[in-house]
Amino acid sequence: xxDVTQTPRNRITKTGKRIMLECSQTKGHDRMYWYRQDPxxxxxxxxxxxxxxxxxxxxxxxxYSVSRQAQAKFSLSLESAIPNxxxxxxxxxxxxxxxxxxxxFGDGTRLSIL
Amino acid sequence: AQTVTQSQPEMSVQEAETVTLSCTYDTSExxxxxxxxxxxxxxQMILVIRQEAYKQQNATENRFSVxxxxxxxxxxxxxxxxxLGDAAMYFCAYRSDTSxxxxxxxxxxxxxxxxx
Numbered sequence: 001x002x003d004v005t006q007t008p009r010n011r012i013t014k015t016g017k018r019i020m021l022e023c024s025q026t027k028g029h030d031r032m033y034w035y036r037q038d039p040x041x042x043x044x045x046x047x048x049x050x051x052x053x054x055x056x057x058x059x060x061x062x063x064y065s066v067s068r069q070a071q072a073k074f075s076l077s078l079e080s081a082i083p084n085x086x087x088x089x090x091x092x093x094x095x096x097x098x099x100x101x102x103x104x105f106g107d108g109t110r111l112s113i114l
Numbered sequence: 115a116q117t118v119t120q121s122q123p124e125m126s127v128q129e130a131e132t133v134t135l136s137c138t139y140d141t142s143e144x145x146x147x148x149x150x151x152x153x154x155x156x157x158q159m160i161l162v163i164r165q166e167a168y169k170q171q172n173a174t175e176n177r178f179s180v181x182x183x184x185x186x187x188x189x190x191x192x193x194x195x196x197x198l199g200d201a202a203m204y205f206c207a208y209r210s211d212t213s214x215x216x217x218x219x220x221x222x223x224x225x226x227x228x229x230x
Contacts, residue, residue, distance in 0.1 A: 040123070042205060042220045042222040042223050044220075045217065045218075048217070088157065094218075100166060103159075103207075107156075
């Protein structure tokens with residue numbers, strides 16, 4: 001089983017709909033992140049969380065919200081989806097100890113908003 | 115603010131040849147880590163190699179090695195004996211502890227094509 005699991009893998013929806021992307025991890029990491037990937041723009045940070053009571057905005061948080069339901073679960077919501085939120089979304093985790101710790105990624109959710 | 119630049123949107127290499135992907139970064143931090151990630155068509159993000167800023171010796175992992183030039187703020191990835199399975203997007207990433215945030219900053223990626 002994957003260490004970082006994202007659901008759904010793909011989603012097509014309509015403008016104005018509320019969408020939730022879910023992420024769960026079995027790595028025991030305290031730090032979790034949400035990114036979006038767009039062609040030519042790389043990965044941009046939406047939100048990150050260092051523990052259940054800690055939520056921080058990333059560089060592109062407008063139009064998104066998150067919830068850290070437990071150490072292992074971190075969900076991303078689009079309250080009213082718009083077409084320019086069409087992208088590939090990644091959840092990632094990392095250990096809080098040491099700069100040398102890489103991020104561990106889920107397999108991504110490809111979201112299309114019509 | 116820290117930035118990571120990958121100036122080559124796309125590269126091609128002949129199978130069995132060597133290719134170098136470039137990455138430059140800008141920072142005022144003295145302690146940081148640099149990473150290369152591979153994203154194949156399956157879209158997974160796979161860690162390829164990492165380098166600590168304090169280590170002068172370049173990191174190597176089998177056919178993958180880096181050329182880390184701290185003064186020039188350059189962190190290139192060399193892939194030797196390229197294989198068809200190396201075809202992917204490659205992302206350079208930087209991590210430091212700026213005010214305890216431990217954020218990662220990614221470049222825009224380089225798409226590598228491997229020609230048979």
